[in-house]
Amino acid sequence: MENNTITIHDIAKALAINSSTVSRALNNSDRVSLKTKKKILDKANELGYQRNLLASNLRRNKTNTIGVIVPRISRYFFSSAISGIEKTAFDKGYNVIICQSLEQLEREENLINTLAANRVDGIIISVSMETLNYDHFDGLKKNGTPIVIFDRHCDLPDRNNVLLDDFVGAFEATNHLIEQGCKNIVHFSGPKNLNVYRNRLKGYKAALEKHEIPFRENLVLNSRLMQEDGTKLAEKVLRLPESIDGIFSANDVAAIGAMQYLKKKGIQIPKDIAIVGFSNGPTSAVMDPPLSTIDQSGGEMGELSANLLFEHLNVESVKREPKTIIVKPSLLVRESSKKRG
Structure with missing residues (x-):
């Protein structure tokens, strides 16, 4: 048999x-x-x-499974968040289905439909860079499936959010560069449609304003912030008419790409150009020199997201009150930005 x-x-x-x-x-x-x-x-x-646990759970209209969708599992922040989510879910007796959208809206839509078809009890998601509308969430709302959105803000009504204070993180990073003596600071920014990058740009501008340094649009360089983008942006930095002495990158990945290119061109970091990234991935600490960065607290955000989802799983859909949790970032100063020791 x-x-x-x-x-x-x-x-x-x-x-x-x-x-x-x-x-x-x-x-x-x-x-x-x-x-x-x-x-x-x-x-x-x-x-x-x-x-057959699935059949047993379906009879109870509950699968004890949640879905998680992130843009890229390979990104340290998202893998840390997944670890926090999985740890919390395991303690609650839940299984986790992990998916990645690869920053593609169509793939995200398919994943939402697949998780719904598998009757997950709830979904935690960080939306893709291509996600400009949220029609694909409508089915989940009709079914009463709770959703928690983390890291990247989106304009869904009655949403639950776990977000980083990106404005504060960017302000601290830029302010630190200015305090190190930088006056011509380039900002590597991400896609303009994402609030996370708009807020980091606002933080960059606010730090300049605090120190009465004029904002110059040409010093904001946009890309998808992949490592190859960091290389291309560094090339642009060296062609700018201003004598650039600082770079604040909206993520570590592009910052690392830029550092590698600049070093090949004989630029001394931080003596010639000081650099600060954003996310505190493991590679940032082992760069030469080690990269100063903003710690996003991925594990903490994952745990908070999971706990918020479980709060809503235990409440009838008609009684659920949306909730937003804001996580404070912290600046980690390393050698890449220490112009003044």
Whole structure:
């Protein structure tokens, strides 16, 4: 007999007892004696019976599974967030289905539909760079499936958010560069449609304003902030008419690409150009020189997102009140920005 075809009826037949008794024993019912339970469990193990948890959960209209969608699992921030989510879910007795959109709207839409078809109890998502509308969330709302959006803000009504204070992080990074003596600071920014990058740009501008340094539009360079983008942006930096002495990058990945290119061109970091990134990925600490950065607290944001989702799983959909949690970032000063020691 194939293991995956074993049913309670097979166990009942092998023991010559009623199927309902087998079912009660496997569900640890008090209506079955300990002696009979042991006999049934021993036979179930002998035959290789595996309980169909999916069918059991669906009967209860609950799967004890949540879905997580992130742009890229390979990004340290998102892998840290996933770790925090999974740890919290495991402690609550939940399984996690992890997906990545690869920054593509169509893929994100397909993943939402797939998770809904698999009857997940809730979804935690950081939306893709291409996500400009949210029609694909409509089905989840109609079904009463709770959603928590983390890291990247989006304009969904009645949404639950766990967001970083990107403005403060960018302000601290830029302010630090200015305090190190930088006056011509380039900002590597991301896609303008994402609030996360708009807020980091606002923080950059606010720090300049505080120190009465004029904002110059040509010193804001936009890209998707991949490592190859950092290389291309560094090329542009060296062609600018201003003598650039600082770079604030909206992520570590582009900052690292820029550092590698600038070093090949004989630029000394931080003596010639000081650099600060954003996210505190593991590579940032082992660069030469180590990269100053803003710590996004990925693990903490993941745990907060999961706990917020579980709060809403325990409340009827009509009584759920949307909630936003703001996480404070912190500046980690390393050698890449220490112009003044």
